[in-house]
Amino acid sequence: MNDLYMEEVSLSKYKQTKQFAWKRELLYILLIEKASPVMTLLVKSSYSHRFLSSSTPAMSVCSSFCPQLPSYFRQKPINSLPTKPLFPLSFKVFSSQATGVSAKADELPGRIGFLGMGIMGTPMAQNLLKAGCDVTVWNRTKSKCDPLISLGAKYQPSPDEVAASCDVTFAMLADPESAMDVACGKHGAASGMGPGKGYVDVSTVDGDTSKLINGHIKATGASFLEAPVSGSKKPAEDGQLIFLAAGDKSLYNTVAPLLDIMGKSRFYLGDVGNGAAMKLVVNMIMGSMMATFSEGLLLSEKVGLDPNVLVEVVSQGAISAPMYSLKGPSMIESLYPTAFPLKHQQKDLRLALGLAESVSQSTPIAAAANELYKVAKSHGLSDEDFSAVIEALKAKK
Incomplete structure (x- = not known):
């Protein structure tokens, strides 16, 4: 591994056709010192997050992907490159958890239930079906x-009947109230649970709600795992979600092959409530970032700059994030195709602020962002993508 180095290179241009637009991709290039001229190239797209391998001479492949590859890659021999890794390698990145490689059929739990066929639940269940699961x-x-x-x-026809007929039941619901009702209400999943069964709630809820559901499920003799996901519609469709799991470790190990079908990586975070907390912190950051990005797009336009150029500049700098590259062009056109509804982003900010309040942590930036999303909701944008928060700023003109 001492001879293995990686360099991250950002594509600098968006090349648009009538049918599609190239998204910014990240090229992770494995350079093996003293190797033959033919090297291994791993290309990871920030859009699909899937790894591909090639046995084509590296420089020619790099040129086709990135004409503006840094000059030292084109002009200097391999043995002149730095001898210190630019960032540490993680074997987890190359594992089946990270790449979405399907598990073997004999590793999968038998009968799987899935409650909630919304914007996230539908593609997640579809991926299980495509992998040959009994759903x-x-x-x-x-x-x-x-x-x-x-x-x-x-x-x-009801959650309890799903749970009664399945070994493991997943639930992807819109909010804490729905999650509680489907799990613990009349004809809720808990009524169909029992010893040997498992319940996995992948909804985004607060820790208190998750702990209440855990109590109801465990009272039946069944096992509980919270596993909220980081990712929206497209990652769900591509099986590229990130699972933030906490709760029963044995159940986590049992459903790990299923999580690997639906996601690119998974984290086990310990006790129930930790997964919920991690998801709220992640979404608090995301919501605040989108609000600030919206301000930047509007300010650039108002002072006579091209906001499309701003998106390109941001995509190549230290503050680069796939969210900006993916959402920016449509935001400039005032188009907000829903991948993550604005009402859910505001709900997550509200829950994150409650979490912060419970430990006396000041979060003024998130609080300000939350108010902006509330304004956007008041303008009838609840079901639009959360990037529609930019409209709340336009309304203040």
């Missing part, structure tokens, strides 16, 4: 289950 689905509006049924899913 039973439920949703308050049955018609939302039809696409899954057409792919081979079974259907049960």
